[in-house]
Amino acid sequence: MSDLPRKAVTRTAKLATLPLGFAGRATWGLGKRIGGKSAEIVTRELQQRTADQLFKVLGELKGGAMKFGQALSVFESALPEEIAGPYRAALTKLQEAAPPMPTRTVHAVLVERLGEEWRELFVEFDDKPSAAASIGQVHRAVWHDGRAVAVKVQYPGAGEALLSDLTQLSRFARLLGPLIPGMDIKPLITELRDRVSEELDYALEAEAQRAHAAEFADDPDVVVPEVVHQGEQVLVTEWMEGVPLAEVISGGTREQRDRAGQLLARFLFSGPARTGLLHADPHPGNFRLLPAAAGAGGSGAGIEVGAEGEEGGAGAFRLGVLDFGTVDRLPGGLPDIIGEALRTALAGDAQAVYDRLCEEGFVKGSIDLDPDAVLEYLLPIIEPTAVEEFTFTRSWMREQATRIADPRSPAHQLGKQLNLPPSYLLIHRVTLSTIGVLCQLNATVGLREELESWLPGFLAKPAPDDGAGIEAEV
Template identity: 80%
Template sequence: MSDLPRKAVTRTAKLAALPLGFAGRATWGLGKRIGGRSAEIVAREVQQRTADQLFKVLGELKGGAMKLGQALSVFESALPEDVAGPYRAALTKLQEAAPPMPTRTVHGVLAERLGEDWQDLFVEFEDRPAAAASIGQVHRAVWHDGRDVAVKVQYPGAGDALLSDLTQLGRFARLLGPLVPGMDIKPLITELRDRVSEELDYALEARAQSEHAAEFADDPDVVIPGVVHQCEQVLVTEWMEGTPLSEVIADGTPEQRNRAGQLLARFLFSGPARTGLLHADPHPGNFRLLPPPDRIADSVEAAESADDGAADESFTASGNFGDWRLGVLDFGTVDRLPDGLPRPIGDALRMTLSGQAEEVYEMLREEGFVKDSIELDPDAVLDYLLPIIEPAQAEEFTFSRSWLRTQAARIADPRSPAHQLGKQLNLPPSYLLIHRVTLSTIGVLCQLNATVRLRDELENWLPGFASALEPELEPEPKPESESERVTESEPAPEPVPEQKSGSGSESGAKSESEPESGEGAVVGA
């Protein structure tokens, strides 16, 4: 049990220990090799020790340090297996299981925010947290009206810790390179820092979650817990049972993996179209795989009456997973997209798949992905994009770590034409968060090794993409009758404005702070 370390000096020292610790272990490894140990065994030991320290430090500090760890956890799929293996377990732990803060601290926050008689609001309250994350931890409880609820309590000092951590991490981002080889984490740190105020505001989170819960209330595939109560530092929502996606990644059947992957892709693209909001924290700890309503009660009862092993089996018993649902948690970070995902994304995908190099290049230039001072070969740009969007072309596509590693290696290799071209591309500020969320979701799909009909979701929900692989046919002109002709004295009626699905005025507001654009980051963060 540990309080969140408050002093900036203490936090900075712990963060600085990460690259210094790696250097020390590398020296230790060199000594072992000189002593006759094989390079492969020594390297594995160094990576395992580094992974252990990574979880220990980022987990204990919580705040921005743990937020970075959670964000990195979905990108391990892009790393070579010999590198990713030791980090996978350590980073996955950060998705749901950080060291919790002491019970006295939790009670203190609840007393301050809900009143000294806060316990009267609950029939039951479990002091042991169900999950501990970057800026708060969740306790299971029973609300005074009998509903099972999740009580999220924000760590005291979380705001200062977030800003301090991300500022310090940004200063020695290059030194952190060896912790996750092959990744440039500075743009990720910058983007996380720009979202601090939203992450800490539970009123904004409650509003975003309520809008999603209302929109998806009758949805057969996606479940959003409703908001029960909110005040500063405390958010109470309906409790949701289910199998965490991290468990599906570790031990799920192919049917579970495919169903989870399909629903994750559906939520990514349907959410903005239906609510005007993009859920911007898609790590596995924020998703659950749920049985259909008529089976969930039986599953919960079986799980509660069984030992740990049998409890897991009760939720994942063999059967038809085609009617299982995706539960979504944590709406602390969202992108406000009142018109849904930008239409140029769908248009560019459609034209790329159709081989329209010149048109794609002009659109990228218009949207700011290619700066005015840069001249590129449109055909080279098309060659750069096509392998990345392969999942959108196939009727169904199996996302895998090996596929993502191939893409990452192609773009990261300094000798590769793709690397040279990628360095000249620009990422406009309005696309930064969309870019990270899309990459993160792809990372999770690859962790799931899910076979997904991505094109179906794009055609249903992404503006501009529909009929991407079908030629656009000009309608045949119909013969004009006298009654159909529009005369000069009888003007044509005005077109009816197109009705847009999305959120109201609240979700239409843009973020107060626009992050800076990033160069050479269109594919790899």
């Protein structure tokens, strides 16, 4: 395979094959119908061909196109099952793999960033990548001190490619819309474009990963690899074995799915409270399931996906977290209004919920809404927080997506009048994406427990002690 295409005209031409391919396959489908095949069979074949082409084009381009594919993959739970089936396999591939960068290109980057004698830094270096993602690929190696390490090498021209791809994809947003019915694709692409510059900066990524690794160093539930070395286009971290979350989704036991879901929710809400940072790329490729004794550099032995009765039970599993290239900086943790709005909504206090949403800009000053209607809109969405345990399913996710997306629905009409302040864009996307992964896992999760422990404002503040109790005792 050739190097990552960098010229805008080349990449635009490849992206243009997506809408052209849609049209061509529609014509092919009509021909099959005329030839006597049933509509159901033709539709299934058509969707499979579309999924195959989507993976091929986005995977070859990497860059922003690949990032877009990863973003879409966490929303597949919202698709109607007859559409989701053919796309699921192709989109899942985007989470774990992509066509690799040529070895000569990898070596050229290492020479440029680590020096002519770069091989002396390693005892071993595997030229075959272990993973390929949107802006770089990862090679397994052994550092000169004997540690197993992951070497992330950024694709040459990745920055230019990211911005170019996302600009071009925004022009095709209307044609790509049917991939996720009811979702407005263009704002998703715009938001991705606004964030890619941070992901290209390995110094920022190393800083965020070091902060998480230090905070979670002795954590019984979460493992974050240490940063070993950081350069402009090269990032070396400790290697982490484990079962990719995508494999747990496709073949994990009930115990594995529930434990992975619980830890994913715990990491989502505890991370900002403990580090002031929100891991903002929660697609399954960035998580591993580890046995209790494993850590960075440890073995993944002890977890067999689909195997029942692992020694130590569900509590033996830990969640490994990778890729801190995209984070939201929240020095005070998640905003109090999220917890406060959830608490007052669950209490049925429509006016209090509405007032807080107005204060924070979720309802613009020029718009007047019925507080009871707003509460009615919110309650089905926050159902998982109202109970001790909730089972996240694709059917529940599709039900919510349909309710909000249907133009005939009161929820759709009200939702159009709500506003999402820019400072909440990333929090909103991460939350939705995490819920999408929980639905893919079909996990039963005690979400309320995590909110009570980590979400500011979710628990009512105790009334101030005015001393009356002491005086009464005296």
